[in-house]
Structures are given as C-alpha cells and as structure tokens.
Amino acid sequence: MTRTLRGAIAVASTVALSMGVVATATGTSPGQAKQEIKIGLLLPESKTTRYEKFDRPYIEQKIKELAPDAQIDYYNAAESATTQQQQVNTALAKGDQVLILDAVDAKSIQSSVEKANKAGVKIVAYDRLAQGPVDAYVSYDNRKVGELQGRALLDALGDKAESGEIVMHNGSPTDPNAAEFKAGAHSVLDGKVKIGKEYDTPNWDPNNANQQMSGAISALGKDKIVGVYSANDGLAAGIATALKAAGMNVPLTGQDAQLDAIQRILLGTQTITVEKPYKPEADIAATMAVDLAEGKQLPDDLTPVTVTSGSGQKVPATLLTPVVVDKDNIKDTVVKDGLYTVDEICTPAYADACKEAGLE
Known part of the structure; x- marks a missing residue:
C-alpha cells in the first residue's frame, strides 16, 4: 500500500473517530491508545x-x-x-x-x-x-561513485594520464562503501594510469590523508605525480593542503559535496566531487x-x-544514483538541491571565482 x-x-x-466509529484503518478504537x-x-x-x-x-x-x-x-x-x-x-x-x-x-x-x-x-x-x-x-550505488570519480580523473588528466603516476586514497578499511568506491575506481583507472602509491585511511581522517600525501610526494617526487584519487571530500581537504605545501596543483577527486570542496572546485584546487x-x-x-x-x-x-x-x-x-559536481554545474546541482545557497558558497574569498563560474 x-x-x-x-x-x-x-x-x-x-x-470516523469524530463520529464515534471504530477506526479500523489504524487498529485503534476510542479510548484505546495508539x-x-x-x-x-x-x-x-x-x-x-x-x-x-x-x-x-x-x-x-x-x-x-x-x-x-x-x-x-x-x-x-x-x-x-x-x-x-x-x-x-x-x-x-x-x-x-x-x-x-x-x-x-x-x-x-x-x-x-x-x-x-x-x-x-x-x-x-x-x-x-x-x-x-x-x-x-x-x-x-557506491561502485558507481568510484566509477564516476575514476572517469572524472581520467578526463581531467587527458594526455598526462600516461606521462606520470597517480596516488590513490581509498578511505577507511572498516567502511564497506570504501571497498566499493575503490573497486569502481580501479575498474576505470587500471591499465590507463600508473598508480604510484595507494592508501587506506582509517576513520576517513583528513590529517592522516595529509600525512599520506606528503609521504607520497616525498617518495615519488612532485614532478612524477599527475593526479590524485580521493574517495571523499574530507580526505581531499587534507590532500589539497599537502599539495599546496609542495607547490602542486593536480587533478583531485572527492565525494559528499562538502561546502569546502565546492569552494576548492571554484578555485581549481579540487576537480570534482560526487553529490549524493x-x-x-x-x-x-x-x-x-x-x-x-x-x-x-x-x-x-x-x-x-x-x-x-x-x-x-x-x-x-x-x-x-550519485551525481558528479564540477565547476560548470554547481548551480544545477548543490544549489538547486538546496544543500547550499549561493551566499553560503560565495563568501568574499571566493567572490571572483563565483563570478567566473556564473554563481551570482
């Protein structure tokens, strides 16, 4: 029904109750508590x-x-x-x-x-x-999330996909969704890019992701890393900080459409997020x-x-069904869906980027 x-x-x-008739649809009668x-x-x-x-x-x-x-x-x-x-x-x-x-x-x-x-x-x-x-x-559909992230990363890499290595941050090993994100991403990325480093990040901790990314940069060399797969926006925040500290700006994925991620996308320090x-x-x-x-x-x-x-x-x-959010469709996704208003996104630090993206 x-x-x-x-x-x-x-x-x-x-x-019916107002008429003193037994309310059979709810299984109660006058004087009987629901x-x-x-x-x-x-x-x-x-x-x-x-x-x-x-x-x-x-x-x-x-x-x-x-x-x-x-x-x-x-x-x-x-x-x-x-x-x-x-x-x-x-x-x-x-x-x-x-x-x-x-x-x-x-x-x-x-x-x-x-x-x-x-x-x-x-x-x-x-x-x-x-x-x-x-x-x-x-x-x-969590495998689909990973597929969308992987495809977006490949699209952002373009010709650079074969010229360097990517780093993968797959999320918490105790979260079954993380395994599905990972499987979906690998189904798209395997054979198309070289994976230089790959990490699980317990508890989805952005600080750990920051340390892992810093370690990957030291181990691989910043000139060798052409992109980063991040399973969610929390990890991406820590990763973006490590990339900035190293003077790097490469394609970076995410998920959850967090406000800070939307703002990073506007600035160009994160490529996409996946809105659920x-x-x-x-x-x-x-x-x-x-x-x-x-x-x-x-x-x-x-x-x-x-x-x-x-x-x-x-x-x-x-x-x-999840949805990819990039710089071009912020208004038609997270704003339209009521996650954030334009005013929430476009604080003074992001005003110029918002104007460029048509968020006014």
Whole structure:
C-alpha cells in the first residue's frame, strides 16, 4: 500500500473517530491508545560535515512528518566502533523498536545487529551496509561513485594520464562503501594510469590523508605525480593542503559535496566531487523505519533491489544514483538541491571565482 493511500485512510479514520466509529484503518478504537513509536538513530561520526548538518535533521524531520509523536533517540559514535556497540545496547534498553544504523565498522557491529534481531528490533542500514540480519538498506550505488570519480580523473588528466603516476586514497578499511568506491575506481583507472602509491585511511581522517600525501610526494617526487584519487571530500581537504605545501596543483577527486570542496572546485584546487543528495536517502530511511515500527511490510517500491552483505545476508534495499559536481554545474546541482545557497558558497574569498563560474 502506498503512503499516499495510507494517508487517505488515516484522514478517513479521523472523520470516523469524530463520529464515534471504530477506526479500523489504524487498529485503534476510542479510548484505546495508539502504539508509541520509538526509533534510534545511530550515526558514525561528525568529522564529515554531512551527518550533523544534513543526515540527522533530514531523518528526524521526516520521521516527525510521518509519525508526529514518535520518540527519536539520537547517538553519534565519534568514529568509535566500541562506542557504537554500547549505543546499540542503550537503544535496546530504551525500548527502541527500530534502529537506523550507519555503522562505524560494518563487521564489528554484526554482534549488535544480531542482538537487536533476537530482541525483535528492526534494523535499517543507512548509507553503509552493516553485517548481520539487517531488515532494510538505503544508500547510493557506491561502485558507481568510484566509477564516476575514476572517469572524472581520467578526463581531467587527458594526455598526462600516461606521462606520470597517480596516488590513490581509498578511505577507511572498516567502511564497506570504501571497498566499493575503490573497486569502481580501479575498474576505470587500471591499465590507463600508473598508480604510484595507494592508501587506506582509517576513520576517513583528513590529517592522516595529509600525512599520506606528503609521504607520497616525498617518495615519488612532485614532478612524477599527475593526479590524485580521493574517495571523499574530507580526505581531499587534507590532500589539497599537502599539495599546496609542495607547490602542486593536480587533478583531485572527492565525494559528499562538502561546502569546502565546492569552494576548492571554484578555485581549481579540487576537480570534482560526487553529490549524493542527502534528503532522498534520509527520507527513505525514515519512511522505512516508521513503516517497520508500525509493523508494516515494506512495499516493493521502497525496496526495489536486493543486496548481499559481507556476512552473506540478502537485504531488501534502495540504491540511489550519485551525481558528479564540477565547476560548470554547481548551480544545477548543490544549489538547486538546496544543500547550499549561493551566499553560503560565495563568501568574499571566493567572490571572483563565483563570478567566473556564473554563481551570482
């Protein structure tokens, strides 16, 4: 049943209640309290600006839109897998019926997912697919993200692709998405460029990425490096600082459409980012969570595909389509999608670059 139809039934039920008729559509009757909805929201960290600025408020807003009286218990694990496991225990003790879970470590969280499942608590894996008996999953096509990044890097390199080496920064080894970004990028780059250095960066830490890039420059020589693959914008920030310190400006990728990345793109110190519009992803996660909390089966249009987790579970899912953002389409992507206003992007330090890019 679509949510539109459910909304129509709810309206009809309200009218019926005012007439003293049993509200069969909601399963309640006059004097019978509606079941309280309790949802736990567990996000992995706050160094990446998206989680506190976009994901959390969008998810909470949608839950309240669908279930105004819902209780939302929020947790941020601050990059600690152990902390997140403890937070799951806290959420279970509070009686949360559904957990929206963006895992710090998809593998180590499996025991917590299994514990929740045994307690009858549903799990919506958000953005990263946790291992264990997950009930639903929403994310973007992460292999496609890597393919888009790799293609953009090749396009930016042009004839220089065969004249030097690139450095790859693939992100956190505990994030299953990072493995998919990496696989997608390699599927495009392998055989087309020489990879001089390749790194994993625990916890997506920009400081570590900065140190890794500085080390690569020292080891390879700055004249040999023609481009850098960065799996996200947080890493790209640290990488861009290392490149600037070495007097270098080469093609550099990213992901997440962070504000600082958009500004680097305007200045030409980052080539592209990949936007994964947060609101559609957040809205779907919230809708899944409310449906599950209400004991409903998720409709096929909400879970059109099935994915397999690292532990072998088949999980109904939605995979959304990512978008490449470059200097030419900022207005038609992140501005149009409401991530940032032109005023937020075009502060005085970027005024000239904004004018050149047509952001006025």
